[in-house]
Amino acid sequence: MNEQVRRLQEELHRSHYVVEEGLATVVHLAQRLARPLLLEGPAGVGKTALAKALATVRSVNLVRLQCYEGLDASQALYDWDYPKQLLTARTAFTDGVVKQEALYSESFLIERPLLRALRERPAPVLLIDEVDRADEEFEALLLEFLSEFQITIPELGTFRASEPPIVILTSNRTRDLSDALRRRCLYFWVDYPTFEQEAAIISLHVPQIAPKLVKQIVFSVRRLRKLSLLKPPGLAESIDFAQALTELGAQELNEEAIRHTLGCLLKTQEDMDFLRERGFDLLWTT
Amino acid sequence: MDHMTAGEIGRLTGSIVRQVTDFAPWLRNRGFRAGVPETLTALAALAELNLSSIDEVCNAFRSIYARTPAEWGIFPTLFEQYFGIREARLEEKRRLQPDDLMGGTGAGEKAERPPLEITQGVLAGYHPNDGERFALRADGQILKDVVKLTQLAVRTMDAPRGRKWQSRGREKIDLRQTIRSALRHSGEPFELKMRQRSPDKPRIVLVMDISGSMKPYAPFITSLAWSFTRVRARTQIFLFSTRLLRVTSLIARKGVTGIPYSDLPGLRGGTQIGGALAQLLRRYSSLLQRHTCVIIISDGFDAGHPEQMHTSMRDLAARVGRVVWINPLLGEPGYEPTSVGMSIALPYIDAFVDVHDVTTWKKAVHSGVLRAAP
Numbered sequence: 001m002n003e004q005v006r007r008l009q010e011e012l013h014r015s016h017y018v019v020e021e022g023l024a025t026v027v028h029l030a031q032r033l034a035r036p037l038l039l040e041g042p043a044g045v046g047k048t049a050l051a052k053a054l055a056t057v058r059s060v061n062l063v064r065l066q067c068y069e070g071l072d073a074s075q076a077l078y079d080w081d082y083p084k085q086l087l088t089a090r091t092a093f094t095d096g097v098v099k100q101e102a103l104y105s106e107s108f109l110i111e112r113p114l115l116r117a118l119r120e121r122p123a124p125v126l127l128i129d130e131v132d133r134a135d136e137e138f139e140a141l142l143l144e145f146l147s148e149f150q151i152t153i154p155e156l157g158t159f160r161a162s163e164p165p166i167v168i169l170t171s172n173r174t175r176d177l178s179d180a181l182r183r184r185c186l187y188f189w190v191d192y193p194t195f196e197q198e199a200a201i202i203s204l205h206v207p208q209i210a211p212k213l214v215k216q217i218v219f220s221v222r223r224l225r226k227l228s229l230l231k232p233p234g235l236a237e238s239i240d241f242a243q244a245l246t247e248l249g250a251q252e253l254n255e256e257a258i259r260h261t262l263g264c265l266l267k268t269q270e271d272m273d274f275l276r277e278r279g280f281d282l283l284w285t286t
Numbered sequence: 287m288d289h290m291t292a293g294e295i296g297r298l299t300g301s302i303v304r305q306v307t308d309f310a311p312w313l314r315n316r317g318f319r320a321g322v323p324e325t326l327t328a329l330a331a332l333a334e335l336n337l338s339s340i341d342e343v344c345n346a347f348r349s350i351y352a353r354t355p356a357e358w359g360i361f362p363t364l365f366e367q368y369f370g371i372r373e374a375r376l377e378e379k380r381r382l383q384p385d386d387l388m389g390g391t392g393a394g395e396k397a398e399r400p401p402l403e404i405t406q407g408v409l410a411g412y413h414p415n416d417g418e419r420f421a422l423r424a425d426g427q428i429l430k431d432v433v434k435l436t437q438l439a440v441r442t443m444d445a446p447r448g449r450k451w452q453s454r455g456r457e458k459i460d461l462r463q464t465i466r467s468a469l470r471h472s473g474e475p476f477e478l479k480m481r482q483r484s485p486d487k488p489r490i491v492l493v494m495d496i497s498g499s500m501k502p503y504a505p506f507i508t509s510l511a512w513s514f515t516r517v518r519a520r521t522q523i524f525l526f527s528t529r530l531l532r533v534t535s536l537i538a539r540k541g542v543t544g545i546p547y548s549d550l551p552g553l554r555g556g557t558q559i560g561g562a563l564a565q566l567l568r569r570y571s572s573l574l575q576r577h578t579c580v581i582i583i584s585d586g587f588d589a590g591h592p593e594q595m596h597t598s599m600r601d602l603a604a605r606v607g608r609v610v611w612i613n614p615l616l617g618e619p620g621y622e623p624t625s626v627g628m629s630i631a632l633p634y635i636d637a638f639v640d641v642h643d644v645t646t647w648k649k650a651v652h653s654g655v656l657r658a659a660p
Contacts, residue, residue: 002334005336029335029346029349080465082461086475092473186327187353189359
């Protein structure tokens with residue numbers, strides 16, 4: 001393995017993020033080639049957590065843009081301080097003539113996450129989370145940023161990052177992203193971890209837990225994922241489940257423990273009913 | 287074609303550069319959209335990689351050339367084919383494929399899925415009479431045509447004004463334009479400019495009958511449902527036979543590859559339209575607003591209680607803006623909608639259309655069935 005990739009893998013592990021070699025290689029490349037990284041995969045497999053861990057490893061800020069329907073340029077790129085502009089305009093007119101350019105200077109500019117990520121030093125890790133939730137129009141807004149690491153503000157000109165931020169985009173595939181966005185990014189499909197990886201992750205986050213219980217938890221969570229639930233449990237749910245069991249002092253999985261902690265694993269009434277119908281012993285019997 | 291071997295890859299020679307350069311056109315012939323930027327990135331990546339590790343090169347190239355989960359899945363096989371490495375393992379995989387398809391265990395489960403599984407798959411249902419399980423396949427060409435037509439259909443829909451449009455009975459002020467205008471009046475905002483918002487996306491709730499009698503139409507209906515997740519509309523998709531099941535994300539994720547029967551828990555034989563609609567009204571009432579267009583796709587053969595069907599249809603029609611019933615049997619010669627379920631539903635339906643293939647969907651779209659009545 002490449003020495004730098006191995007080092008990155010170790011550093012991420014120290015930040016409580018267990019990363020496989022393939023993903024570590026791609027994260028290394030994203031940094032070296034200055035390319036955004038698009039992570040797709042089921043919910044709760046650690047896509048967002050990777051950005052947080054990377055920010056910790058690099059000792060830089062994490063700038064997060066949470067996407068949603070209706071997100072637009074004024075919330076993602078920049079905005080103007082309108083009340084301040086209005087006051088300045090009125091004051092200036094009483095004294096003389098105001099120059100329009102003066103109202104559109106940096107002192108009136110409000111940075112939103114993307115502009116902040118371009119200007120901040122040292123370059124932060126920019127997380128554009130759940131980009132599939134935003135509209136197609138917003139994707140078009142992102143294109144200039146993702147390809148050139150620059151933002152054009154008509155009144156001020158173009159801001160270009162001298163040191164590009166590390167950009168991580170995540171998507172749960174609730175809708176298809178455009179080709180234009182995809183081809184600007186490196187791509188990685190983040191899947192559920194293997195049995196060993198998941199056990200290692202749980203042990204890392206809940207160090208006081210018994211190894212036998214970890215194996216039982218991983219076994220039961222993996223079995224749940226095969227049951228075609230409406231919301232299969234992700235890694236975050238596994239960790240919550242392990243923490244809850246530890247808090248309750250459970251030494252092994254049994255009906256009582258499951259009954260008290262089921263809400264950590266299953267998040268819809270339909271899924272809970274479904275598991276009750278099948279029987280809780282499904283989670284620990286081989 | 288010269289192949290790159292593990293030994294040669296350690297030396298970044300002109301030969302290797304040429305092979306990487308030729309890789310993009312080779313991938314394009316296999317459906318990838320690989321161009322010059324990808325080749326340049328791949329060459330730049332080679333300089334950063336440990337070239338003695340072919341796995342590392344494969345991982346890196348995979349993230350550069352693959353753009354979708356399907357491409358992500360198939361890439362390692364193509365990489366092995368092109369660079370001519372590990373031929374023995376590739377043969378082993380090919381031998382294992384039939385076992386995998388036949389539900390073999392052990393080594394068969396570890397074999398990679400063949401490309402066919404990635405582009406086509408199954409949506410399974412249950413026969414209402416004898417419980418026979420059947421599998422349905424979506425067709426790639428149908429998907430392409432249907433998406434275009436659905437785009438057109440959604441564009442022609444009346445875009446409803448949502449809560450964003452107005453705030454407490456007033457339009458929002460566009461401060462940016464107001465200030466620009468104020469500069470012409472000594473800084474006094476005489477003229478308040480109002481914000482021009484683009485209309486909200488249409489809301490669609492698609493309720494699909496997955497009982498055995500709908501089996502012949504299921505590939506098209508699957509394509510139709512998938513197409514709604516790919517156009518500019520807020521769509522929620524439900525399946526029903528004896529139970530209502532929300533499958534929006536499943537269809538969005540697996541519409542092309544198909545949904546295995548195991549992904550549809552609790553759907554048994556028999557069709558209870560009234561019961562399913564009652565569940566929809568009770569559990570998902572927030573989706574059913576006056577701007578919502580509900581599309582029910584069913585032949586109308588209801589095995590439930592007629593009273594429940596009547597109550598559900600009446601309540602649904604009162605709650606939402608438009609109810610469209612798609613009945614594939616309507617195109618059959620001599621068919622009359624005289625079944626109990628259908629005759630109960632008819633008075634509460636705004637549009638009753640035959641849609642069972644691309645042609646009939648095109649006809650329905652052009653006739654404006656999804657458009658609300660003036």
